[in-house]
Amino acid sequence: MIRDARGFYEQGWLLGTSGNLSIKLDDDHFLITASGRDKGRLTPEDFLACPVDGEPSETTPTLGPSAETSIHQAIYARVPEAGAVYHVHEPYSAFCSERDSYIGATIMAGAEMIKGLGIWEENPRVRIPIFENHFDVPQIAADIDRHLADEAKRRVPGVNIRSHGYYAWGEDAFAAKRHVETFAYLFRYSWEMGNGA
Numbered sequence: 001m002i003r004d005a006r007g008f009y010e011q012g013w014l015l016g017t018s019g020n021l022s023i024k025l026d027d028d029h030f031l032i033t034a035s036g037r038d039k040g041r042l043t044p045e046d047f048l049a050c051p052v053d054g055e056p057s058e059t060t061p062t063l064g065p066s067a068e069t070s071i072h073q074a075i076y077a078r079v080p081e082a083g084a085v086y087h088v089h090e091p092y093s094a095f096c097s098e099r100d101s102y103i104g105a106t107i108m109a110g111a112e113m114i115k116g117l118g119i120w121e122e123n124p125r126v127r128i129p130i131f132e133n134h135f136d137v138p139q140i141a142a143d144i145d146r147h148l149a150d151e152a153k154r155r156v157p158g159v160n161i162r163s164h165g166y167y168a169w170g171e172d173a174f175a176a177k178r179h180v181e182t183f184a185y186l187f188r189y190s191w192e193m194g195n196g197a
């Protein structure tokens, strides 16, 4: 996770302490970045364990869980095969979210890179959902939870939050990283092509 975060930071997707990363430890727990850490210079001390359902117990005044822990919890709870969840503040996803918010999703059609999301179809059409960026983070988590309750919607391994950034997950850290990079490519492709629906 430290290596992946540094790579994303160097791309400009985790600037100013933004973003958070987690990886599953066992069926009921995951390891997540502490809140407010420099994602370009993480150390092993910048992580803490958290239950999928409930509050983390090992917090101290200087080690609190990510402010967006509830979103990681919602994803792990709804997607049992998710082994890692990465959140980045990648700018093109924010541009697309504003452009496409009126239909609640950014539509990607035909791009070869869709295969990077694990979707191998002829003429694929993928809908990346956009959620409102409520100030109250558990409200965002509740919206994502409702969305992921529908199994068909779990085909796309990520969700976008309006004018904020996206979450991508995968069976392990390698797959989550691949999905983060694939979404970054697709959002940029969509924006540069002027592909708003």
Ligand SMILES: CSC[C@@H](O)[C@@H](O)C(=O)COP(=O)(O)O
Pocket: 016, 017, 018, 019, 020, 033, 034, 035, 036, 037, 065, 066, 067, 068, 087
């Ligand atoms: C300047 S980061 C904004 C934060 O509110 C949040 O969106 C974020 O991604 C990082 O929060 P964190 O609590 O460090 O995990």
Ligand SMILES: [Zn+2]
Pocket: 018, 019, 020, 068, 087, 089, 164, 165
């Ligand atoms: Zn964020």
